[in-house]
Amino acid sequence: MKRWRFDTMALHGALEGMKPNTVSVPIYQSLAYPFDDVQHGADAYADAREGLFCYGRWDNPTVQVFEKRLAMLEGGEAAIATSSGMSAILLVAHHFCKVGDEIVSSNRVYGGTFVLFEAGLEKMGVKVRWITDPSDLGAWKKAITKKTRFLYVESPSNPSLHVADIRALADIAHGKKLPLVVDNTICTPALQKPFSMGADVIVHSASKYLSGNATSLSGAVVGKKELIRALRKGPMRYLGPALSPFNAWLLLLSMETLSLRMDRHSSNAMALATYLEGHPKVKSVNYPGLKSHPGHALAKKQMRACSSLLSFVVKGKFEDAVKIINTLELWVHATHLGTSRTIVTHPASTTHVALGPTELKKAGIPPTMIRVSVGLEDPADIIADIERALSKI
Ligand SMILES: Cc1ncc(COP(=O)(O)O)c(C=O)c1O
Structure with missing residues (x-):
């Protein structure tokens, strides 16, 4: 080889x-x-x-x-x-x-x-x-x-x-x-x-x-x-x-383009995570690239960058998370991740619904959690879409 x-x-x-x-x-x-x-x-x-x-x-x-x-x-x-x-x-x-x-x-x-x-x-x-x-x-x-x-x-x-x-x-x-x-x-x-x-x-x-x-x-x-x-x-x-x-x-x-895409996924996700962390309607953001993430130091040690998956918990009720997802225009609402397009998912009702309420709680997945796989679009457009959706709750 x-x-x-x-x-x-x-x-x-x-x-x-x-x-x-x-x-x-x-x-x-x-x-x-x-x-x-x-x-x-x-x-x-x-x-x-x-x-x-x-x-x-x-x-x-x-x-x-x-x-x-x-x-x-x-x-x-x-x-x-x-x-x-x-x-x-x-x-x-x-x-x-x-x-x-x-x-x-x-x-x-x-x-x-x-x-x-x-x-x-x-x-x-x-x-x-x-x-x-x-x-x-x-x-x-x-x-x-x-x-x-x-x-x-x-x-x-x-x-x-x-x-x-x-x-x-x-x-x-x-x-x-x-x-x-x-x-x-x-x-x-x-x-x-x-x-x-x-x-x-x-x-x-x-x-x-x-x-x-x-x-x-x-x-x-x-x-x-x-x-x-x-x-x-x-x-x-x-x-x-x-x-x-x-x-x-x-x-x-x-x-052929894996590392180019992973770099752009990671920088776009970092921009979105930083924006969400400063938003008054967001309770918490899970993204290992953020200093506030409990695994940040470990992530820096074992990952070259932090990829595109992040999740955030909105302040308020399940209905607020639903409204945000339903209001988004650019972000594609689907049960998938890791694609060139930004994908938004509600894990508690789709990908992780089979866990049931008790196991969801143990796994740290509240109904107010929104998962995002940040795509390769212009980061300003990704942020503008969620800014508009957050303004509706
Ligand atoms: C981390 C992880 N592992 C495994 C799977 C299962 O992969 P597939 O959908 O290709 O069967 C998924 C699917 O979302 C996943 O996110």
Whole structure:
């Protein structure tokens, strides 16, 4: 592998060996790859070895460039692409756990992850021990039992922007010979490198910043070669959440501009967070780039910039938050984040509704919280839209 820097890898990485060499990676819209002879077929089937393509449910040349490029950007050994972020997390849980096992997870996670761990894994006989104050390292240590199979953290978290101490959690996990799994969706490798802080496995909802324009539902697991090969040979074959070649191609296009976009996302978010923090109708703003954020010092240590996700709590009632969202014109009201457009979401009634009132409270998500994924528009227009909406309450 050539020793390129991040932005060079984002453009040129993982093209070695591709014949003929091309500028845009070809879309191999084929799910089977004829074998030279029976031995070739047997090897391809048995090995899941790189370069021996077999069947589109577990390998494809276009998807493979995306996988290798993402692994390079994360500084990991290998990656496997999945049809969504949720299926990436499911593959990891399925790999490490069997009936009777446990996992220990921060409760500051995306709502879908919460439901997967709480309800989905429970159905498979796996118990989750939630850490309701993920900054309390003692609570993580206490929650680990003989049945624990991995520790899980999302940092920063959606939507409460909790910043977890990845190095400290990796040390705790390794002290018990357990892997630490980190969801790096919100930062992407352009802003945060969990492997350099001791993480063992990284999961992504590539649907977000890696895709960048709300076109491709996608995900990935990045980790050691043995893990990725086991996922490719095992659950990817019998569960089948494969990424389509076209979505991999779209991802490769978007990832060419990843760090440029993440820088602009971050500076726009900082401008909006600073504006909101000074607004008399705003009770609090969660953005790790602000000095007032409890994870600010840690964020500065482990993130190059703070990405585009922020949330704020309005003074007043649920109805005020509703009025603000309904009044916004430029901000797109949707359940998504990490796209070029500014997106506004009401987590308590959509992305995190499945937590229910008690767990929402524990996870720090009041009904007056508004989540924003700050886009790439002119920051003055982003601020003008919320200024107008806040003036209506
Ligand atoms: C942090 C995080 N992880 C995982 C997911 C799930 O990803 P997907 O929607 O691609 O399945 C999401 C979705 O919003 C997310 O925000």
